[in-house]
Amino acid sequence: MRKVAIVGIGHGKFGVRSDASLRELVFEAVKACLEDAGVTLDEVDSMVTGVACDEFSFGIQPSAQVHDYIGFYPKPNYRVEAACATGSVALRTGWMNIVSGLADLVLVVGVEKMTEVSTSVATEIMGRAGDAIWEYPFGTTFPGYYAMIANAHMAEYGTTEEQLAMVAVKNHYYGCLNPYAHMQKEVTLEKALTSFPVAYPLKLYDCSLITDGAAAVLLASEERARAISKKPVWMVGLGLATDTLRLGDRRSLTSLSAAREAARVAYKMAGIGPMDIDVATVHDCFTIAEIVAYEDLGFCEKGEGGKLIEARETYVGGRIPVNVDGGLKSKGHPLGATGVSMAIEITKQLRGEAGSRQVKDPEIGLTHNVGGSGQIALVHIFRRE
């Protein structure tokens, strides 16, 4: 199999970007990515665009908005979608383009422009990430699904609301150190615990943000990677797995089977185990999701996720630093951009370019990106030379 590396990264400013449209956000990320790699768009063979939702992008072909605006035509570009895991699916598709021999240099873009619609409309659109026929009639929302996972986890393992809030405290702390993060504000445990309820037991500070943003990476074949980059970051393990549409049909309500399976496949492909991971970005769309992710990825035993954050083992300097870029919680969660943004943070960490949030000399990093309430999950493993 051909080897594939990340040789360029470009991260736009995440936030309420009322100054820019979807295509303009992409331009910022692509320009930064090409500059980082030191290549021009003419050298790029093909492109993949990750956008989660047509109702946010106001068109059924958001990829065309993108390749038109950056002048990429007539070269290949198409849109991929997997709800909140869209960015990782775009990355996987880019990887496949190179492995198959179709291309040597592929630009992977993830973007979402979410704040053009009202919060209640955005809530409804994301609520349909479950089953629109059989669950939505009960008023289900995206926070509602994770709230049900939280209540099941708390009942089974004694996980506490304080432990959930500790995830928020950590991720807001690191968001302040990330200039591209949406929220640049620390939060205290007390403030998080007393914030207004969104879906019991989840409160405002348990929830990720509705955010605009774009991120881009440049993938290269081995030959091109060695010519372009002094610090290529290799994609050495990829896992993707799926699960039932409805939460009610899951075998477990306290873990995401798709994430466990994706992790198993990715670890096997990379020939490593959970204890070999030096730094990770995980899908903390809600604080409970980060705790479940610790367990699903094997960073701790099942049911011990709450204790892992309580012992501060997922801070820089702990056993396994997680989401030290602020995570979805504080950096923001522009659906299509999130998976690409996760890969960018891991690339920065492995290159040693993460500044004040740098983990000490990491060699192997992992990203964990979940779609909807666990209908799809992707785990990617990256390695420096």
Add this chain to the structure above:
Amino acid sequence: MEFKNFSLFINQSKVARFTKDLAEGKIMSTVCKKCGRQYYPPQADCFSCMESEMEWKEVPREGRLLTFTRIHVPPEHFAVRQPLMPFSSVQFEPCPIGLIEVEKGLKIMGWIPKVDIKKIKVGMKMKASPFTLPDGKLTIILEPLNP
């Protein structure tokens, strides 16, 4: 009785009669005539043997609560509109929802009216029942069974 009276958005389905049965007080599943696999919510087709010969069967309605929540920030469809009368407000007291398991692997989602959120506990025994709302829409509610 239109399927949309239950599903809200979608009206066209091979299992649209689910709503008619709900109006008559029954929560129905489908069972594959060939392999016996049961589907709740009902499916018109069996993925175990790729056949579409199904029969309707009422589901058991008593079971234990697996999980629950109360959604305070509702989707647009359920959002409270501002009242038209000046100097007035609407008090929004959302109703909890839950998921009960009535048989191994067979789970029913429903509203939990009439129970204080603090008194709802995972594991409690509950009964699911069809319910007709004031506007004629049909839904399912979960009520605690007396210990």
